Amino acid sequence: MTDLLFLASIAAAAAGAGVLGAILGLGGGILLVPILTVFFGVSLPYAMGASIISVIATSCGAAAGHLRSGLANIRLGLFLAADTVAGALIGASLVGVVPERLLEVLFGLALSYSAFTTVRQLHVEVPVTAAADPLALRFALSGSYYDQLLARDVAYCAIRVRRGAAAMFAAGVLSGLLGIGSGAFKVLAMDHFMRLPMKVSTATSNFMIGITAAASAGVYFGRGDIHPIIATPVAVGVLLGSYAGTRLIGSLRNTTVRKLFLPVVLYLALSMLLRGVGAWR
Amino acid sequence: MRTETLVARLLFFGGVASVALMLAGLIDLEVHAAALGHAFELPRVAENREAGRSVDVFVSMPALVRGLRQRPPDPVAIATAGVVVLLLTPVAGLLAALVGFARERDPAYVVIATLLIAALLFGFALRLGG
Numbered sequence: 388m389t390d391l392l393f394l395a396s397i398a399a400a401a402a403g404a405g406v407l408g409a410i411l412g413l414g415g416g417i418l419l420v421p422i423l424t425v426f427f428g429v430s431l432p433y434a435m436g437a438s439i440i441s442v443i444a445t446s447c448g449a450a451a452g453h454l455r456s457g458l459a460n461i462r463l464g465l466f467l468a469a470d471t472v473a474g475a476l477i478g479a480s481l482v483g484v485v486p487e488r489l490l491e492v493l494f495g496l497a498l499s500y501s502a503f504t505t506v507r508q509l510h511v512e513v514p515v516t517a518a519a520d521p522l523a524l525r526f527a528l529s530g531s532y533y534d535q536l537l538a539r540d541v542a543y544c545a546i547r548v549r550r551g552a553a554a555m556f557a558a559g560v561l562s563g564l565l566g567i568g569s570g571a572f573k574v575l576a577m578d579h580f581m582r583l584p585m586k587v588s589t590a591t592s593n594f595m596i597g598i599t600a601a602a603s604a605g606v607y608f609g610r611g612d613i614h615p616i617i618a619t620p621v622a623v624g625v626l627l628g629s630y631a632g633t634r635l636i637g638s639l640r641n642t643t644v645r646k647l648f649l650p651v652v653l654y655l656a657l658s659m660l661l662r663g664v665g666a667w668r
Numbered sequence: 669m670r671t672e673t674l675v676a677r678l679l680f681f682g683g684v685a686s687v688a689l690m691l692a693g694l695i696d697l698e699v700h701a702a703a704l705g706h707a708f709e710l711p712r713v714a715e716n717r718e719a720g721r722s723v724d725v726f727v728s729m730p731a732l733v734r735g736l737r738q739r740p741p742d743p744v745a746i747a748t749a750g751v752v753v754l755l756l757t758p759v760a761g762l763l764a765a766l767v768g769f770a771r772e773r774d775p776a777y778v779v780i781a782t783l784l785i786a787a788l789l790f791g792f793a794l795r796l797g798g
Contacts, residue, residue, distance in 0.1 A: 447680065452676075459672075605755070
């Protein structure tokens with residue numbers, strides 16, 4: 388494979404990851420790491436470094452689009468990112484102290500339950516919530532966006548803020564402890580606990596993942612895992628793909644986004660359980 | 669300008685600027701591929717190899733600055749500068765949010781944004797300083 392074809396192929400794969408990442412609120416690492424290692428023969432450390440680049444580039448491209456369209460809620464994002472970063476700092480300091488396998492099994496079970504509730508909510512387009520949480524009012528965790536498909540403004544306000552914040556903290560502990568991304572957990576916490584519209588959840592997650600990834604990016608950079616030759620086509624592809632994804636999400640229903648998200652939750656639940664019982668590393 | 673617009677613009681232009689630098693470095697590298705051995709700074713390669721790290725990347729800011737200052741600049745250093753700009757873009761986005769919240773007189777979020785920026789900069793200072 389020539390240099391140019393190699394770089395163009397990586398950029399094309401990254402663009403695909405960027406489109407999906409912008410719609411699902413993920414950094415694209417789940418897709419990109421296996422693609423780079425299996426199809427392009429990139430070593431795992433460089434693939435992981437490229438994954439961090441992909442997360443931040445997705446966040447830049449997608450958050451820029453989502454913030455303009457009003458889908459991403461900046462206050463909600465920062466409120467939850469603070470919980471995740473606090474969790475990540477504690478998680479990183481707990482390495483070797485708590486039994487990782489037990490945690491993996493517990494999170495695998497929690498994710499399995501989330502997959503079950505996702506199936507139950509599969510046809511809920513816009514959640515109907517009762518009284519607003521006082522904490523949501525205190526921290527302005529509400530907003531509205533114009534839904535192209537419904538042809539109206541959709542107003543929302545978070546409920547069960549404490550539970551959502553606790554889930555984000557736990558997701559941070561897990562990502563700090565196990566070194567895994569937590570984009571999917573962020574979406575689940577907003578969708579399940581705080582009952583926010585799915586598109587608001589994924590768009591706000593896109594804004595947050597850049598912040599939490601930047602917190603750990605220094606580690607990858609310092610280890611020499613971010614190779615510019617791999618990072619460049621990834622960043623170019625992901626930035627373009629994620630910006631295109633923000634245009635695409637406007638024409639999708641919340642239920643469609645949730646259906647696309649379900650396989651990701653199932654995959655994460657299964658991989659976490661298998662890691663916990665030692666069947667997969 | 670709304671805080672959301674300010675942050676969106678910063679994230680977008682940060683992303684574009686970083687990608688432009690990375691592409692410039694990569695194109696430079698391809699153009700000068702034949703002279704690659706000369707473009708690399710040997711002390712950095714040796715330093716990285718001793719530390720068991722990849723030899724053809726930059727892992728510290730002082731080495732990166734040296735790579736950019738040499739004439740002609742090391743193409744890998746130009747691309748790495750793009751990587752660093754990308755890694756710092758979320759921090760810049762947070763700074764923009766902080767300014768926006770301060771203008772909107774929202775003390776709770778000024779505190780939250782400040783704490784997040786402090787946590788990120790602490791992480792960077794810890795990892796990129798040496």
